Amino acid sequence: MSTKRVVVIGAGMVGIAAASWLRRDGHSVVVIDPGAPGEGASFGNAGCLNASSVVPMAMPGTMRNAPRWLLDPLGPLAIRWQYLPALAPWLVRFARTGTAENAARTARALRALLGPALASLAPLVKNAGAEHLVEKRGHLVVYRSEESFAKETAQWNLRRDNGVAWDTLGADQLRQLEPALSREYVRGRFIAENGHTSDPYRLVQALADALRRDGAEIRRARATGFELDGQRLTSVRTDGGAIAADAVVVAAGAYSAPLAAALGDKVPLETERGYHLMLRDPEATPHIPTTEAEGKFVATPMLGGLRFAGTVEFAGLRAAPDWRRAHVLLRLGRRMFPALPAAPDAARVSVWMGHRPSLPDSLPVLGPASASPDVIYAFGHGHVGMVGAPMTGKLVADLIAGRDPGIDMAPYRARRFA
Numbered sequence: 021m022s023t024k025r026v027v028v029i030g031a032g033m034v035g036i037a038a039a040s041w042l043r044r045d046g047h048s049v050v051v052i053d054p055g056a057p058g059e060g061a062s063f064g065n066a067g068c069l070n071a072s073s074v075v076p077m078a079m080p081g082t083m084r085n086a087p088r089w090l091l092d093p094l095g096p097l098a099i100r101w102q103y104l105p106a107l108a109p110w111l112v113r114f115a116r117t118g119t120a121e122n123a124a125r126t127a128r129a130l131r132a133l134l135g136p137a138l139a140s141l142a143p144l145v146k147n148a149g150a151e152h153l154v155e156k157r158g159h160l161v162v163y164r165s166e167e168s169f170a171k172e173t174a175q176w177n178l179r180r181d182n183g184v185a186w187d188t189l190g191a192d193q194l195r196q197l198e199p200a201l202s203r204e205y206v207r208g209r210f211i212a213e214n215g216h217t218s219d220p221y222r223l224v225q226a227l228a229d230a231l232r233r234d235g236a237e238i239r240r241a242r243a244t245g246f247e248l249d250g251q252r253l254t255s256v257r258t259d260g261g262a263i264a265a266d267a268v269v270v271a272a273g274a275y276s277a278p279l280a281a282a283l284g285d286k287v288p289l290e291t292e293r294g295y296h297l298m299l300r301d302p303e304a305t306p307h308i309p310t311t312e313a314e315g316k317f318v319a320t321p322m323l324g325g326l327r328f329a330g331t332v333e334f335a336g337l338r339a340a341p342d343w344r345r346a347h348v349l350l351r352l353g354r355r356m357f358p359a360l361p362a363a364p365d366a367a368r369v370s371v372w373m374g375h376r377p378s379l380p381d382s383l384p385v386l387g388p389a390s391a392s393p394d395v396i397y398a399f400g401h402g403h404v405g406m407v408g409a410p411m412t413g414k415l416v417a418d419l420i421a422g423r424d425p426g427i428d429m430a431p432y433r434a435r436r437f438a
Contacts, residue, residue: 023047026420027256027263029243029279030271031057033220033406034398036227037413038269039236040144045417049236050265051228052243052258053272058224061273061405064296064372066318066329068309069215069407070159071137072184074130075175076382077402078118096316098345100335107334110290113380113437123178126382129431130404131182133384133411138215140410145223148230153223156215157308162194162205162356168314169207176209186211200304200357216309219323220406243272245282246395253394267394267420274337274375276385276399283389285434289400291375293333295346297353300325300368304359315352325368328353337375346371378402386415386432396420397434 023046028039031053039049051057088095099107117126138156145151163169179186189208194201197210217223228238241258246268248254255262270279277289302325309320317330328349333342350369354360379385379400389395398416401408418425 024266024420025264026050026267026269027052027265028269028271029053029256030273030276030399031055031224031228031238032060032062032271032273033058033224033409034273034401034412035269035271036224036231037144037409038271038398038416039231039413040147040227041413041417042269042420043231043234043236044143045421047420049231050263051231051236051238052241052256052263053238054240054242057228057238058221061294061374061376062224063221064294064329064374065220065406066296066309066327067217067220067320067322067406068159068318069137069141069154069217070211070404071131071134071213071407072159072179072211073134073404073407074127074182074184075178076117076123076126076130077378078114078380078382079123079175080118080120082118083115093348096331098331098333098342100333100339103335103339106336107290110288110380113288117381122381124181125431127178127182129383132427133408134404135183136411137407140414144227144410148226150223150226153217153219153226154215155218158210158212159214159216160198160306160308160310161209161211161313162201162310163207163313164204165206172313184211185213198306198310200306200359201310202356202358204355216320217406218321222323243279245279246392248392251392251394253392267396269396269398269416270389271398273399273405274377276377276397280385280389280397280434283391283395285390285397286437287385287400287434288380288437290334290378290380291337292378292402293335293341294329294374294376295331295333295341295349296327296329296372297346297349298322298325298327298370298372299350299353299360299364302326302360304357306357310356312352312356315355317349317352319353319356326353341373343371346373376402376405383432384408384412385434386412387419387429387434390435
């Protein structure tokens, strides 16, 4: 295999994982990003490494629930109404994908990408000396009623059809597993195969540090375009000048659409703005990441405290954060763990907002650009960027090396939106 000079655009988990796999192949790698590694969406996610996350956002019936969620101040969905005209085309595409047939196809494609996540991540964290940041304790989903438990049957059938196994728990078993959990929860599902990172930011930083040690370069720069000679890539244009390249990986998350458009691919990429709230030294905490099914949020034990993450807000890339969305998570978290204080000392609380790069069919864009096979897309992972990154990086390296990636890449192609 001939080695190449590869520029990776984006220093989040996806970009750093891709750069790590490329460096293992011996390529000369330059990572560019306006910020430091891990400072974007990777910084504040829930940290879950859930190979079971194969259920698309658009399921049959999802759109029927949207009005109820929008009217609920504690609900998992918010839309800034002034942004609705810009969002409308994405919403139409999203609604059209919400069929049982599409859900089944999407779940298969997601399982191919997420199933090998922990195995694909293992050599990277070992090389970085970061094994302590990745844990495999499983994931718990809890329900406050038998009705809500039954409502998710179709989602769990999708998981079962794609090889996901779980244990169903009653109220007493829930309390044995998580003693601090509220007695309002009556049912649960425990998925043993899943893992999590105890600090997503430190994990990305550790992988980036290993990249530098192994000879890769990480630069502060913003990609603005590409120079092509016919279909052959010659360089990447940045705000700091051109960088010569034989290949490029576009892993710029929610900021990837203009770069794809410059290469002839119009991709309906939207930002699902996600929030988190961190509580340091919590009075109660789960032993494993725990999702509340009704509230659509996750409580994850981390090195810095207890993180509540979740909710979706559509407001674009430029609107200021609505920090009420973050503080709502504490109210929801107290419903899960009643021992938590209603008004903790402000010094113990931190909040965050970031931009999940989301496509209406819940699948990322992976594969070559229309204008040049030297440009490989790796963006649009939505809620599964952290868990999807290791296998994405491996696939990117396979494509650049000309190897068979071992899975069907057709579901992820950019041209599916043409």
